[in-house]
Amino acid sequence: MLPLLTSKQIHEADAYTITHEPISSIDLMERASKAFVGWFINHFQDKQQSIAVYCGTGNNGGDGLAIARLLHEHGYKKLQIKITRFSEKASNDFNTNLKRVVKTNVPIAEIQPGQEPLKESADIIIDAMLGSGLNKPLEGDYKYLVDYLNSIDKTVVAVDIPTGFFTDGEITKDATVLKADLAITFQQPKVNFLLPESGQYIGCCEVVKIGLDETFLNSIDTPYFYVEEKDIRRIIKPRKRFSNKGTYGHALIVAGKEKTMGAALLCASACAHTGAGLTTACIPQSGLIALNTSMPEIMALLRNADELPDIEWDKFSTMGIGPGLGKGNSILKLLTAIFENFDKPVIIDADALNVISDNHQLVSKITKGSILTPHMKEFDRLFGEHTSWWQRLQTAKLKAKELGIYIILKNDYTIVATPDEKLYFNSTSNAAMASGGMGDVLTGVITSLLAQKYSPLDACLLGVYIHGKAGDELALPSRLHVVLPSRLISQIPVTMAKLKA
Ligand SMILES: NC(=O)C1=CN([C@@H]2O[C@H](COP(=O)(O)OP(=O)(O)OC[C@H]3O[C@@H](n4cnc5c(N)ncnc54)[C@H](O)[C@@H]3O)[C@@H](O)[C@H]2O)[C@H](O)CC1
Numbered sequence: 001m002l003p004l005l006t007s008k009q010i011h012e013a014d015a016y017t018i019t020h021e022p023i024s025s026i027d028l029m030e031r032a033s034k035a036f037v038g039w040f041i042n043h044f045q046d047k048q049q050s051i052a053v054y055c056g057t058g059n060n061g062g063d064g065l066a067i068a069r070l071l072h073e074h075g076y077k078k079l080q081i082k083i084t085r086f087s088e089k090a091s092n093d094f095n096t097n098l099k100r101v102v103k104t105n106v107p108i109a110e111i112q113p114g115q116e117p118l119k120e121s122a123d124i125i126i127d128a129m130l131g132s133g134l135n136k137p138l139e140g141d142y143k144y145l146v147d148y149l150n151s152i153d154k155t156v157v158a159v160d161i162p163t164g165f166f167t168d169g170e171i172t173k174d175a176t177v178l179k180a181d182l183a184i185t186f187q188q189p190k191v192n193f194l195l196p197e198s199g200q201y202i203g204c205c206e207v208v209k210i211g212l213d214e215t216f217l218n219s220i221d222t223p224y225f226y227v228e229e230k231d232i233r234r235i236i237k238p239r240k241r242f243s244n245k246g247t248y249g250h251a252l253i254v255a256g257k258e259k260t261m262g263a264a265l266l267c268a269s270a271c272a273h274t275g276a277g278l279t280t281a282c283i284p285q286s287g288l289i290a291l292n293t294s295m296p297e298i299m300a301l302l303r304n305a306d307e308l309p310d311i312e313w314d315k316f317s318t319m320g321i322g323p324g325l326g327k328g329n330s331i332l333k334l335l336t337a338i339f340e341n342f343d344k345p346v347i348i349d350a351d352a353l354n355v356i357s358d359n360h361q362l363v364s365k366i367t368k369g370s371i372l373t374p375h376m377k378e379f380d381r382l383f384g385e386h387t388s389w390w391q392r393l394q395t396a397k398l399k400a401k402e403l404g405i406y407i408i409l410k411n412d413y414t415i416v417a418t419p420d421e422k423l424y425f426n427s428t429s430n431a432a433m434a435s436g437g438m439g440d441v442l443t444g445v446i447t448s449l450l451a452q453k454y455s456p457l458d459a460c461l462l463g464v465y466i467h468g469k470a471g472d473e474l475a476l477p478s479r480l481h482v483v484l485p486s487r488l489i490s491q492i493p494v495t496m497a498k499l500k501a
C-alpha cells in the first residue's frame with residue numbers, strides 16, 4: 001500500500017531524503033524538475049508553442065525556474081518566465097535556479113505587489129507559483145492574478161500542485177485555485193486529489209517519482225493509503241486442486257422486490273461470477289421466474305411480505321443485504337432478525353442502509369466486522385449531513401472504529417474505512433461505470449469474497465479493486481461511453497484470472 005502523506009509529512013520526507021541519501025536540496029529539485037520535464041515533453045511535443053512559466057519565490061518557484069531552463073535546453077523556443085515577487089522572502093534553491101536560468105537568456109518578467117497582471121498571450125501556462133508550502137487561502141495579489149489567469153482559459157499545467165489547492169484538509173467551496181488541465185505531481189498522489197472536490201480544479205493528474213526515500217515513506221504514520229495492483233496480487237488467492245463448492249462458501253443475497261428484481265439478479269449473479277461455491281437469493285415469490293430463467297445456477301429462498309423467511313442460519317457463510325429490497329416494516333423485522341440470529345459479518349447496501357438510517361437504534365446492532373457500502377447520500381443519511389468530502393472521510397474513520405465495521409464509501413476513488421482508523425483509496429474504475437446497478441454488482445462481489453473466507457478488509461480491498469478493474473478493462477481500451485453492470489459481471493472472472501497470473 002502506498003501511504004499518502006500530508007504536506008507536512010511530504011516536507012519531512014524531503015528533508016529525510018536530503019540527509020540520508022544523501023543529496024543536496026538543489027539536486028533533489030533538479031531531479032524533480034527533470035521528472036516533470038520528462039513527462040511534459042512527451043505530451044507537449046510542439047516546441048513552437050509559447051509557454052509562460054509562472055514562478056513563486058519558494059521551492060515550487062525554484063522548480064519552475066529549473067523547468068524553464070530544462071525546456072530551453074530541449075529546444076522549446078518561445079519560453080518566458082514570470083516571477084511573482086509578492087514576498088520579500090525567496091528560498092535558497094529559488095535564488096540558485098534564478099542565477100542558472102538567467103544564463104539561458106529566457107526572458108524574465110517580475111510581477112510586483114499591487115501591479116496589474118501582465119497580459120498573458122502564451123498558449124500554455126506552467127504553474128509554479130505555490131505548491132505544498134501553501135499555508136492559507138489565496139488572497140490579495142495571488143488571488144487577483146489567479147482570477148485573471150482563470151478567466152483567460154489557457155492550457156495550464158501545474159507543477160506538483162495547482163496554486164491555491166490544499167493537499168489535505170478541507171477544501172472550501174469559495175477557494176481560489178489556478179485550475180489545471182493537468183497536474184504533474186511529485187512522488188505520490190495527494191489525498192485531496194482523490195476527493196470529488198478536486199474535479200473542478202484538476203483535469204487530470206500524473207504522478208512522477210522523484211526518488212524520495214521509500215523506507216522512510218513507508219514508515220510514516222498516516223491513516224491514508226493508496227491501493228495498487230501489487231497489493232491486490234498479494235491478496236487474491238488461487239482456486240486450489242481438490243477443492244469443491246463447499247470450499248468457497250454459501251452466500252445468501254437478501255434483495256429484490258417486485259419492481260426492483262433486477263438489483264437482486266445483478267447482485268446474485270455478481271456473487272456467483274466472483275466464485276462463491278453456492279449462491280442463494282432470498283427474494284419475493286414474484287421474482288422466482290425471473291431468477292430461474294436468467295440464472296439457473298442460483299437457488300431461491302422465498303420471502304413473503306408478512307412473515308419472516310425461514311432462514312437456516314448455520315447454512316450460510318455470509319449475507320449481502322439490500323439491493324432493491326424495499327423499505328417498510330417487514331424489512332425492518334428481517335434486518336433485526338438477521339442481526340439477532342446471524343453472528344457472522346454481513347454486507348449491507350442500498351435499501352438496507354436506508355432502513356437503518358430510518359431506525360437508528362439498528363446502527364449499534366450491526367454485527368461487528370460487517371461491511372457497509374453507502375454512496376454519498378446513503379452515507380449522509382446514516383451519519384449526518386456533510387458539507388465536504390474531507391469531513392466525510394473523518395466521519396467514516398470515526399464510525400468504522402466506533403462500530404467495529406468497514407465502510408466502503410463509493411466514489412471515483414472508492415474509500416474503505418476500517419475499525420483500526422485507516423482509509424484506503426482504490427485506484428480503479430472510470431466514468432463509464434456510472435450507471436444504475438453497478439453498486440448492486442459491487443455488493444455481490446464483496447459478499448462472494450467474504451463467503452470465500454477472505455477477511456473483511458481483504459474482501460473490501462479486493463472487491464472494490466476488481467469491480468473497478470473489470471470496468472477499466474472493458475471501457476478504457478475502446479473508450480466506451482458506458483459499461484453496463486451485466487456486461488461487467490461477465491468480465492469479473494477474466495479480471496480475477498489476470499490478477500492471479
Ligand atoms: N518532496 C518534494 O515533493 C519536493 C518538492 N519540491 C517543491 O517544493 C515545493 C514546496 O516548496 P516550499 O518552498 O515549501 O513552498 P511553496 O513554494 O509552495 O510556497 C512558498 C512560500 O509561499 C508562502 N505562502 C504559502 N501560502 C501562501 C499564500 N496563500 N499566499 C502567499 N504566500 C503563501 C509560504 O511562506 C511558503 O513557504 C513543492 O510543491 C515542490 O514543487 C522540491 O523541488 C523537490 C522536492
Ligand SMILES: [K+]
Nearest residue numbers: 127130161163
Ligand atoms: K504550483
